[in-house]
Amino acid sequence: MMPRGVERNIDVSALGPPEPLVLTLAAAERLQPGEFLRMHHRMKPCHLYGELECRGYGHDTRRTVDGMCEVFIWRQGDEVAAAAAQDAAQALAAWPAN
Amino acid sequence: MTPSTALLSLEQTPPLAVPLRFFLTAPLFGLAAALLALWIGPGHLGSRWQPGVLAFTHLLTLGYLAMVMFGALFQLLPVLVGVRLRWPLPTARVIHGLLVAGTLLLVTAFLRDTAGWFVAAGLVLGLAIGTFVAVIGHALWNACSVHDTVCAMKLSLTSLGVTLILGLWLVLGHVDSELGPRAVLIDLHLSWGLLGWAGLLLVGVAYQVVPMFQITAEYKPRLRHWLPWAVLLLLIVWSLAFLHLPRLAWVPGLGLAAVFAMFALVTLQLQRHRLRRLPDVTVDFWYLGLLCLLAAAGLWLVHQGWPQAMTAALFQLWWGVLVVVGAVVALISGMLYKIVPFLVWLHLNNRMQEAGRWQGNLPTMRQVIAERQARRHLYLHGAATVLLLPGLVWPWLFYPALLVLAGAFAAQWWNLLGAARTYRSLLRSAGL
Numbered sequence: 001m002m003p004r005g006v007e008r009n010i011d012v013s014a015l016g017p018p019e020p021l022v023l024t025l026a027a028a029e030r031l032q033p034g035e036f037l038r039m040h041h042r043m044k045p046c047h048l049y050g051e052l053e054c055r056g057y058g059h060d061t062r063r064t065v066d067g068m069c070e071v072f073i074w075r076q077g078d079e080v081a082a083a084a085a086q087d088a089a090q091a092l093a094a095w096p097a098n
Numbered sequence: 099m100t101p102s103t104a105l106l107s108l109e110q111t112p113p114l115a116v117p118l119r120f121f122l123t124a125p126l127f128g129l130a131a132a133l134l135a136l137w138i139g140p141g142h143l144g145s146r147w148q149p150g151v152l153a154f155t156h157l158l159t160l161g162y163l164a165m166v167m168f169g170a171l172f173q174l175l176p177v178l179v180g181v182r183l184r185w186p187l188p189t190a191r192v193i194h195g196l197l198v199a200g201t202l203l204l205v206t207a208f209l210r211d212t213a214g215w216f217v218a219a220g221l222v223l224g225l226a227i228g229t230f231v232a233v234i235g236h237a238l239w240n241a242c243s244v245h246d247t248v249c250a251m252k253l254s255l256t257s258l259g260v261t262l263i264l265g266l267w268l269v270l271g272h273v274d275s276e277l278g279p280r281a282v283l284i285d286l287h288l289s290w291g292l293l294g295w296a297g298l299l300l301v302g303v304a305y306q307v308v309p310m311f312q313i314t315a316e317y318k319p320r321l322r323h324w325l326p327w328a329v330l331l332l333l334i335v336w337s338l339a340f341l342h343l344p345r346l347a348w349v350p351g352l353g354l355a356a357v358f359a360m361f362a363l364v365t366l367q368l369q370r371h372r373l374r375r376l377p378d379v380t381v382d383f384w385y386l387g388l389l390c391l392l393a394a395a396g397l398w399l400v401h402q403g404w405p406q407a408m409t410a411a412l413f414q415l416w417w418g419v420l421v422v423v424g425a426v427v428a429l430i431s432g433m434l435y436k437i438v439p440f441l442v443w444l445h446l447n448n449r450m451q452e453a454g455r456w457q458g459n460l461p462t463m464r465q466v467i468a469e470r471q472a473r474r475h476l477y478l479h480g481a482a483t484v485l486l487l488p489g490l491v492w493p494w495l496f497y498p499a500l501l502v503l504a505g506a507f508a509a510q511w512w513n514l515l516g517a518a519r520t521y522r523s524l525l526r527s528a529g530l
Contacts, residue, residue, distance in 0.1 A: 014373040
């Protein structure tokens with residue numbers, strides 16, 4: 001049986017720049033094998049993506065029904081975490097392109 | 099809640115020296131304005147037509163407001179609009195130098211009232227502002243972004259162009275009295291500069307920085323879209339009415355007062371429901387600025403409805419103090435206390451990352467400029483605004499008001515300089 005991924009949550013919706021970026025990167029650093037991070041924010045964290053990519057993380061950005069932003073983050077190469085993150089992300093709408 | 103459409107591309111940020119040279123120069127011009135008024139004294143500041151008032155006003159509007167706004171646009175354009183300016187540092191150096199020189203020349207021209215100084219000031223300021231409008235305008239009109247902030251910036255820049263043309267016309271009037279200066283043109287110059295250029299830019303930047311830094315909900319998309327256009331159309335109608343049907347100019351004037359009052363009320367409402375309710379000096383600067391904006395709109399209404407309530411000269415001076423010192427300088431100061439620490443953090447982060455260092459131990463925003471120091475500036479600025487209004491009537495209050503205003507600008511300069519020094523010392527200690 002395939003092991004199940006574990007979701008870790010971080011809510012940065014009440015924080016101002018650069019705290020969402022700093023805290024999310026720190027939380028991503030603490031991810032264990034099989035774990036993915038679900039970041040909850042009130043806006044799309046544009047500066048985060050470049051930082052995640054150069055540190056070797058995958059990501060998927062989604063929009064909740066109340067217009068909030070959720071970013072799913074996993075370590076590249078961690079197939080269990082990636083599959084679990086994308087499973088969880090599919091329950092939400094894609095973030096609008098513009 | 100609608101999704102945020104903020105599209106920041108911070109990797110496109112220009113060198114820190116680009117915006118910082120403007121931000122660090124501006125408080126020095128504010129300080130110079132206060133010291134000039136102290137030197138001239140209340141006897142020569144009784145109406146807006148006096149040379150001392152014109153010199154004081156232009157030290158604030160060109161030396162402070164335009165200085166910060168030029169720096170902010172150099173910074174925000176690549177970040178918000180995603181347009182990379184060519185040679186940002188040399189361009190900023192040239193425009194900054196020309197703006198500093200042009201402002202000093204114009205102030206000298208007002209105080210000496212000789213044609214030669216006005217010609218020199220007109221040429222240098224025309225070059226500074228004209229180059230700025232061309233560089234930023236070219237980038238804005240080639241941008242792909244359709245964000246409402248970009249639209250507000252375009253309309254603001256258009257208003258700056260109109261303000262410059264009217265200003266140059268007025269300068270010609272000082273050289274050849276056949277060409278003016280005419281009171282009507284001065285009112286148009288003032289309105290396009292304050293409401294069009296400064297007002298629209300503040301509105302457009304507020305769409306981004308209020309939700310982002312003050313942790314509020316977004317402005318409603320419909321309001322974001324129509325408000326800048328309403329200001330521009332009302333300014334055009336008001337200008338035409340002022341030139342051809344002055345009796346009816348109060349109608350678009352009322353519209354302008356209502357639009358800016360609505361912006362102030364909507365922003366106050368957003369701030370009232372902000373998600374993080376910790377004390378924040380930026381929000382308090384904005385409270386002061388927005389309340390002064392509402393007071394200026396109210397004062398305008400009182401003057402229109404009951405012109406006998408105060409003399410025209412006093413109304414104009416009070417309105418100027420409320421809009422320039424009370425509202426625009428306070429709103430800009432509040433923004434600077436978020437923008438400058440954030441830029442310091444961002445550039446430190448980028449430099450450390452380029453050098454392959456982990457940036458986890460970078461200072462927080464509040465460590466770059468301490469809340470306590472910024473709050474000291476807020477209290478000085480608030481006190482100066484409150485004292486200046488009666489200080490224009492009772493000369494015994496005039497001197498303390500201007501001293502406090504000078505102290506406020508000095509405090510701001512010291513705080514911003516501290517942020518720049520923190521940046522340099524951290525880079526030096528990291529061996530970069």
